Amino acid sequence: MKAFVINKYGKKEKMQLSDAAKPTIKDTEILVEIHATALNLLDSKIKNGEFKLLLPYKTPLVLGHDLAGVIVETGRKVTKFKAGDEVYARPADFRIGTFAEFIAFDQADAALKPKNISMEEAASIPLVGLTVWQAFFEKAHLKKGQKVFIQAGSGGVGTFAIQLAKHLGLEVATTTSSKNHELVQSLGADVIIDYKTQHFENILKDYDYVLNSQDKKTLLKSITILKSGGQLVSISGPPTPLSAKELGLSWVMKFVFGMISSKVRKKAKQQHVDYSFLFMKANGAQLEEITKLIEAGIIKPIVDKVYPFEHAQQALEYVESGRAKGKVVLKIK
Structure with missing residues (x-):
């Protein structure tokens, strides 16, 4: 073949x-x-x-x-x-x-x-469907009417996540470029932020949930928009010591994951936010x-x-x- x-x-x-x-x-x-x-x-x-x-x-x-x-x-x-x-x-x-x-x-x-x-x-x-499904139903405790921030709304994960979130009765904020505004709006996004000209961390406040798919800098900013008790699930890392345990990895990997996620976990703890990494199955x-x-x-x-x-x-x-x-x-x- x-x-x-x-x-x-x-x-x-x-x-x-x-x-x-x-x-x-x-x-x-x-x-x-x-x-x-x-x-x-x-x-x-x-x-x-x-x-x-x-x-x-x-x-x-x-x-x-x-x-x-x-x-x-x-x-x-x-x-x-x-x-x-x-x-x-x-x-x-x-x-x-x-x-x-x-x-x-x-x-x-x-x-x-x-x-x-x-x-x-x-x-x-x-892949994107299972990623979002597990992020919403296995990692999160979402309730109708809650506010969720889905990054990169016009991407593969984003387009699926917006549709599922609206089906669940959630209020959705997302980021995209101006050329994709109509697409994410047609999928149901309530708040649309042009990431090229706007800073989401200055616009969003007291959100219940973030689905992070971007870099570590964006992740750290995302923690600040969550209310106390909010949840952030990242599909792009960094993995945590719990991730190593869930994946059945060695204590060495648990230590490595602990080191690379320490800054994120510390900031999440300071904000009283739950941070977790999703490795889709x-x-x-x-x-x-x-x-x-x-x-x-x-x-x-x-x-x-x-x-x-x-x-x-x-x-x-x-x-x-x-x-x-x-x-x-x-x-x-």
Whole structure:
């Protein structure tokens, strides 16, 4: 099969289209012919080596965390699916590799594709959808009417998060550029801040929750807009000692995470704010819940561009530019 491979870590490393062995399946796994996949900044960060402590992948490595496609083979203990089913998924860590024509992974990570959207739209959902779902339902204690700040509202995570937040009855503030004002407004954002000309920390006050997806400087500013008892969940770091415990890492990593998150945790404590880091996990059951929202028209995929498979490197560079509105997708089949 054809797959895009990185042969070593590095910011200058480019993905190469190569021939790779078609995967074989285990008893509880499914083999999927991939029709579409999406690109994420996580792929870039893994390629650059930024996640080697958390995800020590060996090279050569096929990147890619999202897929929509058709099952072509099932393991003998697979009970959820059959050959011919259209599915979408975010395979578990160390089973990634969706920048390829086929992939094998556990049935627990997949869900039937929503019937009312295309393969390309379905491929745009799993990683960002599960990230927001877990940030809202596992890490937070959100109540109708509360005020939430969702950074980068026109991005992949932001566009999904705004829609889910409005469905939950929350008041949403977000940041974006002026050219994307109409997009985030159409998704339901109540307060829209132009990050190029305005400072959100001077405008927002007494918020209940922040979903942080930006750098550490933005994170520290975000802590100051929360009320006492508020929550900040970061999907971009820094991880905490509790993160190391949740991931089953060694005491050494617990110490390292403690050091790199000490400034953030100290500021959060001073503000009487709860800070936590979310490392999203694959979860087919949660994807099934997201499917219900998509089929009900509550969540709509936002896709910026669809590239042909052969242009995967160009597509990743576009994601890295930060200009994408919603998700960037590769059409494989």
